[in-house]
Amino acid sequence: MNGAPDIYDPTFVKGVFDRCSKRYIGFSYVFSAGFTERWRRQCVQALPPMPERASGYDLMAGTGEVWPHLLRHHEDIAEITAVDISTGMHQRAVARLHKHRAHKIAFIADNVFVSTLPDASADFVIATFGLKTFNPAQQAELAALTARILKPGGGFSFIEASDPRGWPLRPLFLFHLKTVLPLIERTLLRGAQDFAMIGRYCSDFEDASGFAAELSRNGLDVEFKRYFFGCATGVSGRKPL
Secondary structure, three states, rough: OOOOOOOHHHHHHHHHHHHHOOOHHHHHHHHHHHHHHHHHHHHHHHHOOOOOEEEEEEEEEOOOOOOHHHHHHHOOOOOOEEEEEOOHHHHHHHHHHHHHHHHHHHHEOOOOHOOOOOOOOEEEEEEOOHHHHHHHHHHHHHHHHHHEEEEEEEEEEEEEEEEOOOOOOHHHHHHHHHHHHHHHHHHHHHOOOOOHHHHHHHHOOOOOHHHHHHOOOOOEEEEEEEEEHHOOOEEEEOOOO
16 A cells, blocks of 8 residues: 555664563563463574584564573573664663673664674574564575574574464464454553554564575575464574584
8 A cells, every 4th residue: 555654664663662662571471371481492492502602693682581591591601692673672671671681691783684793703693573574585684694694503593473374273363463462452552553563563474484495595504393383483503514
């Protein structure tokens, strides 16, 4: 439709998540019935083994919900560099949630489409629930960035809420996503439909198989996984030596 915003434009995405930042953690936990935390843990567990004192990037880091899982599973990580276009999300993360981890967390406000992250600078790359804000062409750019910034032998893991095609309860899942979520937004949160926008991103994102193909096209070893009947999908693997 003429005049409709491009919901995948980085400036549009930044606005949505800046406005959502104050309530995002509680909303996402309730919306997913706690599954987001389980999937973050599984995303960390899917990372290949990494060297001691490893350092790497959490892309589209948001409020940093994956950091406790990452530091619990890999206690000797030297540094996690959080990368996000939304400064609002990160400021809340450090100020309210992660003060005791701040010595291990750096932050870069970076647009991955014009990224200045240096080549071969990461032992690991992880991202949880950011893929939905990328259209297929942008996913190809993200795959190329991942391949570029990983050191040889470096590992990666991504996870995203997905469309559970073939699951008998899929209609109920989609009803929750497309009807219940906007209703909660209108009646309880009284926001600018930003949380409903997150629901739209989720419903438009099919699964991570296309992103897996792009990672493979960039020379990475890739494994594609489905979680809880396909309600989330993930990709993990490493850059060959």
